[in-house]
Amino acid sequence: xxxxxxxxxxxxxxxxxxxxxxxxxxxxxxxxxxxxxxxxxxxxxxxxxxxxxxxxxxxxxxxxxxxxxxxxxxxxxxxxxxxxxxxxxxxxxxxxxxxxxxxxxxxxxxxxxxxxxxxxxxxxxxxxxxxxxxxxxxxxxxxxxxxxxxxxxxxxxxxxxxxxxxxxxxxxxxxxxxxxxxxxxxxxxxxxxxxxxxxxxxxxxxxxxxxxx
Numbered sequence: 001x002x003x004x005x006x007x008x009x010x011x012x013x014x015x016x017x018x019x020x021x022x023x024x025x026x027x028x029x030x031x032x033x034x035x036x037x038x039x040x041x042x043x044x045x046x047x048x049x050x051x052x053x054x055x056x057x058x059x060x061x062x063x064x065x066x067x068x069x070x071x072x073x074x075x076x077x078x079x080x081x082x083x084x085x086x087x088x089x090x091x092x093x094x095x096x097x098x099x100x101x102x103x104x105x106x107x108x109x110x111x112x113x114x115x116x117x118x119x120x121x122x123x124x125x126x127x128x129x130x131x132x133x134x135x136x137x138x139x140x141x142x143x144x145x146x147x148x149x150x151x152x153x154x155x156x157x158x159x160x161x162x163x164x165x166x167x168x169x170x171x172x173x174x175x176x177x178x179x180x181x182x183x184x185x186x187x188x189x190x191x192x193x194x195x196x197x198x199x200x201x202x203x204x205x206x207x208x209x210x211x212x213x
Contacts (some may be wrong), residue, residue: 035064035072041084048091051098053105060109064116066151088113089122096129102137104144111148127153128163131180134199138183139164142192142199159199160206170210 040062047055064072069072073081095113098106107130114126133141150158159180181203184196 006174022071034068036062037073037077037080037084039067041087044084044088044091046138048094051094051103053103056098056103056105056109060105060112067116069117081163083183085122088117089125092122092125096125098134099129100136102133102140104140107124107133107140107144108148111144114153115148115151123153131159131161131163134159134180135183138187139189139192142184142189142196144193145199146199148193155198156202159202168194170213174207174210177203177210181207 040059043055043059043062049114063069070081095106095110099110110126110130114123114130118126130141145158162173162176162178166176181200184200184203187196
């Protein structure tokens with residue numbers, strides 16, 4: 001029951017976000033900062049073909065610093081926006097590989113995509129890949145989380161979305177939560193203590209719920 005409620009809550013958050021996203025499309029003309037959708041699409045294809053740190057950084061620089069990218073598009077770009085979103089979703093596996101390999105520029109790109117570009121399924125996939133990084137490189141995860149505080153995505157989604165492989169497997173989820181906690185506890189950097197403890201607090205509470213269910 002607890003797990004079902006948690007997943008329903010996640011679904012409601014995503015629906016609310018998508019509704020707000022729809023309202024932003026076409027509401028404002030291209031701003032001074034701007035967002036070049038064509039350049040982004042080209043840079044994304046280049047990154048997928050050659051996923052270097054430099055290409056990841058180029059993509060990050062093309063995305064807005066804050067706010068959703070839809071705020072910087074004109075209404076007549078909606079069809080093109082959908083096409084580019086499909087391109088990103090289809091090749092997200094390359095970014096996942098680089099994130100899980102500990103490429104810092106890829107991790108930064110993943111956070112920027114999550115906060116300013118991704119929605120729905122793509123956003124969930126990015127949360128999952130960033131969460132996987134916790135066990136393999138908790139220092140890197142916390143450093144970039146510290147530099148990219150959660151915006152519309154909750155901290156719980158970043159650290160506690162284990163992905164479809166764990167659905168309905170409470171014991172496996174509990175083990176993953178405890179292993180992530182242990183990994184995070186190895187980080188002692190004073191600048192990261194606050195965000196580390198926040199992550200651990202969520203995972204400990206989630207692990208307790210799994211045990212009680």
